[in-house]
Amino acid sequence: MDNGSRGRKDTRLLKEKRNDAYKCKDKLPDFAHCSTCGAMFIGGRWTWNTPTAAKSKVVCPACQRCADDYPAGYIEMKGDFFAKHRAEIISLSKNIETQEKEPRPMERIMAIREEGDHTLLTTTGVHLARRIGDALAQSFKGSYNFHYADGEQKIRVYWER
Numbered sequence: 001m002d003n004g005s006r007g008r009k010d011t012r013l014l015k016e017k018r019n020d021a022y023k024c025k026d027k028l029p030d031f032a033h034c035s036t037c038g039a040m041f042i043g044g045r046w047t048w049n050t051p052t053a054a055k056s057k058v059v060c061p062a063c064q065r066c067a068d069d070y071p072a073g074y075i076e077m078k079g080d081f082f083a084k085h086r087a088e089i090i091s092l093s094k095n096i097e098t099q100e101k102e103p104r105p106m107e108r109i110m111a112i113r114e115e116g117d118h119t120l121l122t123t124t125g126v127h128l129a130r131r132i133g134d135a136l137a138q139s140f141k142g143s144y145n146f147h148y149a150d151g152e153q154k155i156r157v158y159w160e161r
């Protein structure tokens with residue numbers, strides 16, 4: 001059950017190196033194509049354009065994070081209200097992902113799992129974690145907090161009701 005905290009401790013050592021790895025943007029050629037999810041790198045950003053002109057095959061930062069189980073965003077959700085409305089709240093979170101992922105292919109939900117007294121939802125990007133936190137607070141009120149770490153390359157969001 002404490003896999004999460006153990007995992008964080010282990011990955012902290014690799015933090016510097018890995019954050020660089022996820023920011024490989026500048027080194028990629030145009031039309032680099034992620035062989036895992038199909039996202040394509042054009043003009044300095046990732047898109048969902050169809051890879052008809054795909055040149056080099058790469059693994060995009062979001063797929064790399066999923067493969068490494070190394071999230072950028074953590075959202076802790078808990079409380080009696082949450083327990084009662086869990087399905088609805090998770091479904092709202094997934095809707096936010098669907099909206100965000102369209103213009104920003106690197107923003108995705110990685111996993112949703114039970115951890116101690118809360119449900120932990122992890123994301124590949126800090127932006128999506130913030131958006132989900134905002135949406136939960138807006139739709140369901142409750143108490144909402146977040147803090148950034150690693151020079152804003154990571155975020156931990158807490159929502160409770």
Ligand SMILES: [Zn+2]
Pocket residue numbers: 034035036037038039059060061062063064
């Ligand atoms: Zn990918």
